[in-house]
Amino acid sequence: MDMLLNPLDRRHRLRHDIPVVPGAFPLVGHLPAIACDLPRLLRRAERTLGSYFWLDFGPAGHLMTCMDPDAFALLRHKDVSSALIEEIAPELFRGTLVAQDGGAHRRARDAIRGAFLPKGLNEAGIGDLFAPIIGARVQAWRDRGEVTILRETGELMLKLIFSLMGIPAHDLPAWHRKYRQLLLLIVAPPVDLPGLPLRRGRAARDWIDAQLRQFVRDARAHAARSGLISDMVSAFDRSDDALCDDVLVANIRLLLLGGHDTTASTMAWMVIELARQPLLWEALVEEAQRVGAVPTRHADLAQCPLAESLFRETLRVHPPTTILPRRALQELQLGRWRIPAGTDLCIPLLHFSTSALLHEAPDQFRLARWLQRSEPIRPIEMLQFGTGPHVCIGYHLVWLELVQFSIALALTMRKAGVRPRLLSGVEKGQRYYPTAHPSMTIRIGFS
Ligand code: HEM
Numbered sequence: 001m002d003m004l005l006n007p008l009d010r011r012h013r014l015r016h017d018i019p020v021v022p023g024a025f026p027l028v029g030h031l032p033a034i035a036c037d038l039p040r041l042l043r044r045a046e047r048t049l050g051s052y053f054w055l056d057f058g059p060a061g062h063l064m065t066c067m068d069p070d071a072f073a074l075l076r077h078k079d080v081s082s083a084l085i086e087e088i089a090p091e092l093f094r095g096t097l098v099a100q101d102g103g104a105h106r107r108a109r110d111a112i113r114g115a116f117l118p119k120g121l122n123e124a125g126i127g128d129l130f131a132p133i134i135g136a137r138v139q140a141w142r143d144r145g146e147v148t149i150l151r152e153t154g155e156l157m158l159k160l161i162f163s164l165m166g167i168p169a170h171d172l173p174a175w176h177r178k179y180r181q182l183l184l185l186i187v188a189p190p191v192d193l194p195g196l197p198l199r200r201g202r203a204a205r206d207w208i209d210a211q212l213r214q215f216v217r218d219a220r221a222h223a224a225r226s227g228l229i230s231d232m233v234s235a236f237d238r239s240d241d242a243l244c245d246d247v248l249v250a251n252i253r254l255l256l257l258g259g260h261d262t263t264a265s266t267m268a269w270m271v272i273e274l275a276r277q278p279l280l281w282e283a284l285v286e287e288a289q290r291v292g293a294v295p296t297r298h299a300d301l302a303q304c305p306l307a308e309s310l311f312r313e314t315l316r317v318h319p320p321t322t323i324l325p326r327r328a329l330q331e332l333q334l335g336r337w338r339i340p341a342g343t344d345l346c347i348p349l350l351h352f353s354t355s356a357l358l359h360e361a362p363d364q365f366r367l368a369r370w371l372q373r374s375e376p377i378r379p380i381e382m383l384q385f386g387t388g389p390h391v392c393i394g395y396h397l398v399w400l401e402l403v404q405f406s407i408a409l410a411l412t413m414r415k416a417g418v419r420p421r422l423l424s425g426v427e428k429g430q431r432y433y434p435t436a437h438p439s440m441t442i443r444i445g446f447s
Helices: 031-049 069-076 083-088 102-116 118-123 126-144 149-165 172-182 197-221 228-238 245-276 278-291 298-303 305-317 349-353 379-385 395-415
Strands: 013-015 018-020 052-056 062-066 146-148 324-328 332-334 337-339 344-347 420-422 443-446
Touching (some): 031 349, 069 332, 069 344, 069 379, 102 118, 102 228, 102 245, 102 395, 118 298, 118 395, 126 146, 126 149, 126 443, 146 149, 172 197, 172 245, 197 228, 197 245, 228 245, 245 395, 245 420, 245 443, 278 305, 298 305, 298 395, 305 379, 305 395, 349 379
Parallel strands (some): 018 052
Antiparallel strands (some): 013 018, 052 062, 146 443
16 A cells, blocks of 8 residues: 555645655555455545545546545435546546536436336336356356456446347447546546557547447438437437437447446456355355246345345445545535535545445455345445435446346356366455556456
């Protein structure tokens, strides 16, 4: 951790009476520590400075971080805005619904939301579409005997999300590469030179947008075609203040982005947890054999409580979205602090997800906390998806695809008499920002 902080920045500074975490570097601030070791950075700051402190997100400026779980409710507060998301990465989020507030946000969200609810997913037969794609990929892993897991789950997720959208999936490795480069736009210092993150991120965005523009043109030309893109194009074209193609393309890019990295990371962590916990693997195999086939409808997911718990606990321990940025539009009272209007805020989902205030033995991977419950899931227990007006659109989709994935994995490997095994260490190479994921190099064997 110490190597990720600037040893020359030891001053104790206050902004609006709240301490600034020492150790920021010029230009990039605390980003190295945020990206590589956010959990320890947060724990250390809380221990030494208390529950409220400023983190320096480099080009994005200082964000006041609130470690008190009450801060989760800020995501539902009417005087808290998402516009900061666009300011942090204008090249990536300009015109997208995740960075909008109020009516503009609602209109864009309503055009997409229905397709992602269980009814929309069932009507479009998404479970039937996904099952063979997941089955083929898992079988290929079995045949190869070992895989670099995050690269594989990344490509599988792209394939799933493309098929959901009705986009022909050519050249998935290139898309996968472009997506990783696109994420650079969230952390890129504002220096536009060849080879630097800003230039590479922009090139990736332009490549992706050019392809999406073509898909939109195709969808208009073949109005009868099915798939989410066609639905979105007609919903956007039908809306009163018909949104321009730039906005449409930006929102499709947002869906691909939102649905890709987050889910690929969770899927990879599921395999890693199954590889390091043989008893968990045995329990999953037992459930998969009892169920007998990969479920395809939301209603069938109730037959797979263990797979569902695996999905929830993996997300709890390894949340892919670690922080959410917001801006206070009016003065806010937070605990004993008055937060002036205009303050930029960091809501640390990662911290809440693994907090002892919300979970017993939070560091332990325990399916029992989900399996042995009788009451419904509360918003705070799915905080990995946010809450309030911007709560994740993809929640039901992720639930379906991750349960499908774990049942397919168990059935395929069981049939071949093998199980997943870790072939490399897990501790090094994890990332926590812009999205979190396990090390890119972790290899899993099936033997
Ligand atoms: C494990 C997987 C996922 C996680 C952990 C996750 C997490 C989140 C979180 C925390 C937010 C709230 C953002 C905010 O409040 O600023 C969000 C929003 C969103 N997610 Fe997801 N997401 C996942 C998968 C997906 C998938 C599969 C899709 C779609 C294909 C998707 C599409 C979106 C969209 C469009 C938004 C913006 C909603 C809005 O602003 O109204 N996500 N997601």
